[in-house]
Amino acid sequence: MKTSYINGAFISAGNNVLENKNPSDINDVVDRFSRVGRTETEQAVEAAAAAAPAWGTSNPQERFDALDFIGSEILNRREELGALLSREEGKTLPEGIGEVTRAGYLFKFFAGEAVRIGGERLESVRKGATVDVTREPVGVVGIITPWNFPIAIPSWKIAPALCYGNCVVFKPAELVPSSAWALAEIISRSGLPDGVFNMVIGRGSEVGDAIIGSDAVQAVTFTGSVNTGSMIAQRCAARMAKAQLELGGKNPLIVLDDANLEQAVDVAVQGGFYSTGQRCTASSRVIVTDGIYDDFIKLFVEKTQALRVGPALDENTQIGPVASESQLQQDLEYIDIAQQEGANLLTGGNRIEMDSDGYYLQPTVFADVNNEMRICREEVFGPVVTVSRVADYEAALAEANDTPFGLSSGICTTSLKYAEHYKRHAKAGMVMVNMPTAGVDYHVPFGGSKGSSYGPREQGRYAAEFYTRVKTAYQYAN
């Protein structure tokens, strides 16, 4: 049975067993894990706190070597780890391998950043004095991750945390411990001193709660639901700890009359349905102008119906299963709500029974919606897309921005004027022109506005804002 990693060792197993089941076939148990609780989490935090002073002042070469080792091993094993990820989460094999590859490059990127950490020296406005502005680690960082990106999200939090000299207590989602464990196993051989990296496998309500409540944890980074995220931010604020949240999205994709139709439909299909729509960046609202609407709907429904839903590891599969029973129930509930609200179900809407016992759902398209409906305002987190008809670009922009979220926002157009205008006026942290709203690069900032994100951006060089504190040192030269 696999166990948590605390203070440089995988601990011995207890009797609280977590079974990791394959959502493509729930009779397939991917692996068994021993859960820990509060006591072990507190031990992990203590180990991290004890290791923090030395790691915080460690040589950049030491950090580079560890992060580079982790990145190289992930990349060398991308096919094996990708298959494991697809088996436990349900995304297709190419998506699984793609995610693992992204994780490898994230570690490589932050290996490079470790030797580039700098500051600046300014002349003081007071004669004869200088000012140094430098970055220091925050100390112990708590990392709480969701199930939809089992290795990429942990990597884009763990890699910068270590890069900037922090110690880590990492809690993966209960649904996907296998990729997290594989990552921890690689990290355990990377040469990091004991206590610098710790992973605790257990329930959010116990292990997660112990992390966010500990005074020794100076910063918490979280990706997941709005409710859990806002509770975490409030708890952190109450004890003056830093918090960084990546939450939901209700991401719009505008298709203008002048768009390339084939390209726009492919962008909508990819953004809406790939990874089974389980991405906070998924384009769940497509907003189409009048002149292209009928042609768009026809081709979009055709291409949606042609998508092959099936087991994640089957080479013919384009859309894997939903990740869990509870997520499937949530998707079906929203499909029901949309119909009760009067949305027009154009295709999909039902669970699919297959030979393998998994959580399969038809990719689903609703039309004739208005932006007040719950199906247009609340995140479903599944393969469910609404399409609305608007008169022109101005109406499309207004509808796109009329949402409590602001993560990613897309437009398909051949007009430079509209593309440029949209990049400036979309109320979202990320804007995509003629590209799916989902699927981002690993070396640039990731995050949103309004209800989607809180705190500094993740990824790229901007990650330093969260994982460091700035110090200003004045010196008078005698």
Ligand SMILES: NC(=O)C1=CN([C@@H]2O[C@H](COP(=O)(O)OP(=O)(O)OC[C@H]3O[C@@H](n4cnc5c(N)ncnc54)[C@H](OP(=O)(O)O)[C@@H]3O)[C@@H](O)[C@H]2O)C=CC1
């Ligand atoms: N923005 C995004 O990318 C994501 C959004 N979601 C949204 O959230 C919905 C629910 O998914 P769910 O997995 O339940 O999301 P949660 O927000 O509950 O879970 C995310 C992480 O938080 C942990 N957690 C749960 N409760 C607590 C707590 N009280 N204190 C500290 N940590 C906690 C979870 O642990 P554990 O797994 O042990 O419960 C998990 O590691 C989805 O349907 C989707 O709408 C979900 C995943 C990703």
Ligand SMILES: O=C(O)CCC(=O)C(=O)O
């Ligand atoms: O779209 C992506 O590449 C990232 C999405 C993501 O981070 C998420 O869904 O949590």
